[in-house]
Amino acid sequence: MDAFIISIGEELLIGQTVNTNAAWMASQLNKAGIEVKEIRVITDRREEILDTLKAAADRSDLVLITGGLGPTRDDVTRDVLCTFFDSELVMNRQVLDDITYFFKQRGRTITETNRNQAMVPDKARIIRNPYGTAPGFWFNQAGKIFIAMPGVPYEMKEMVSKHVLPALLKKEREQYIIHRTVLTHGIGESYLVDLIGDWENNLPEEVQLAYLPSVGIVKLRLTAKGKDEEKLREIIEKEVEALKRIIPEYIWGFDDDTLEGVAGSLLRERKETVCTAESCTGGAIAGRITSVAGSSAYFKGSIVAYANQVKTNLLGIKPEVLQSHGAVSQETAEHMAQSARKLLHSDYAAGVTGIAGPDGGTEEKPVGTTWIAVSSHNKTMSRKYHFGDNRERNIIRASNAALAMLRELILES
């Protein structure tokens, strides 16, 4: 079984919205052994949707469609589906109840516009929507499956996770696609190529390798496809183990791991705590640590000392230190980490100070210069980094580096 994704929406074609839905759906389908052959983004014009539905039906066994199911007038997908499947709109009691409940829960009464959303194609099976008013539609035709869902990401995701995937997984599997991604930090793509070239050249035939560089992190994705899931996993694991022996110092996680998640898991296991003192990252590291559910078990808090006044008043960094060494210096970064660790009664702390840009750089300390320190009760480690001239990427790079250093310090402690 292979799949075709159709994303409907002008906002995608004018570049106002990035198509995260298609990427998410593709990753989910892969987990079910279903390959996505093509993704098409089209406008919400009737003819175009019809043509694309035909093309999709010619090519794939499963067609996922998102967008254009809302209550407003530019939402035409439901009507086009009726045309394509020669179906008629009928009132669905269950959907009407769901919509009514949705509004009631919010202390409001259903509007006429939304009541109309309970009119659904008679040939479709309904996929209920707990987070919104537009239901999803599942059509079976000529041995092929067509599933239409709203374009709102969390509404679509709920439908895919709770209904679509479980139903697809019940069918007999034709193949397995095993992806395993090894996550590295602290080494560039071309240096990695040099280190692991021999290993790459000797990979077994059924294993494919892809390099995926992003900001400060290079992901190595190994993929194997075939009928014997267990064997594929064995082959891939063997190669991952080999890779671990070649570049142990750069690997910090696998697959969907995040640096904040990996550091958090270590802290949780050890029943230890962490806090941050942030200048140039402006709370981004704290934000990432607390994006992890359950982080209250190990995260105490943060002092975001953007102004020097705050570095002095709250973190107790002497004005002389700021004056003589500068706010972006080893002394300041270390003091920030050590001081936050004590103030917030934590086992570990990270202190980050740098010049994110675009302004504030000097010849001696150009934009991108960043000092990062991590501190425990008996050790403080600090490093100087030269990132680039892009503010957004500098904040991400600094956050990644701080979290990687934190992981390193925890593992050493």
Next chain:
Amino acid sequence: MDAFIISIGEELLIGQTVNTNAAWMASQLNKAGIEVKEIRVITDRREEILDTLKAAADRSDLVLITGGLGPTRDDVTRDVLCTFFDSELVMNRQVLDDITYFFKQRGRTITETNRNQAMVPDKARIIRNPYGTAPGFWFNQAGKIFIAMPGVPYEMKEMVSKHVLPALLKKEREQYIIHRTVLTHGIGESYLVDLIGDWENNLPEEVQLAYLPSVGIVKLRLTAKGKDEEKLREIIEKEVEALKRIIPEYIWGFDDDTLEGVAGSLLRERKETVCTAESCTGGAIAGRITSVAGSSAYFKGSIVAYANQVKTNLLGIKPEVLQSHGAVSQETAEHMAQSARKLLHSDYAAGVTGIAGPDGGTEEKPVGTTWIAVSSHNKTMSRKYHFGDNRERNIIRASNAALAMLRELILES
């Protein structure tokens, strides 16, 4: 002139990479009055690329292709282009010099693999790549333009900004596409429909309206297309003004504005400062404020008081208050804001405390319950929100609401 985007790459079809390239290119083309008719994401198989090139040539005057130009063996785009345009590979001296310089700058010598990248289709005009080794290719055929570029975002962006767009803009403009997006907060899509339905029904023919709901924010995009740029702008502005009269209290910005940017601009104009005291948002608000370049002019810092101990020790909230009213209460939120404002010597402060989830909810205070306070020297405003049960969205919603309240308070001051 309209355009067709072809994105080539397995990483897009397995969902490991989100197609930000296509969105960015679409937004740039729109600025040049060029509509994107379709975006197709395909694998790097020869036949598929050829078929898609044919389909694109049938539909559009301009075809932008990204991906598959790298030096590794899965990069086949260059060869397929040779087949499609009946072209042959020839060594290009300029490209070879560029690649040699690229390596030299990094203290390395050119490899054989990379030298091969100087072999380019003889029918293509070359687009030089200052950030990487793969040049771009520009083909003219039968009155249509085909442009192939690397998939690395910053390499592609440089080529589009410096070469592709300037060349396209030299051609006579056939049409202008004017987008204007009105940004609202604090009202759901279906209530907006009720409020602005009459206005929407009476929009001039050339103006199209789209509703774009996201987490806590609904964007209203007005689009007009035609030959007379000035007239189109006038028509759109008139409608935006009308909208401002109907829903003034919900509108906070336009187009690419962000809540943090809008609040920041106000503070900068007034030479005033802000800080935050965050519990459930864990630094996310500070992170958003400091994502804006130049925010050091008005942002002092933040106390992220995730643990109650930090609320007590650093923010001076009495344990009795936390005990009797709870950490998620009006009293705590207000105290957080007021205390941070004083400690960080700021004109304004936002205090946020809530239950982000998935755990920590009670019957009385379910997951999603959030108290937000904003405070100035003479006023403290606080509101209780009930968001949902999704941690990620709760953090975004709480951040949006806090920034919107902050804007409100600044405007009232």
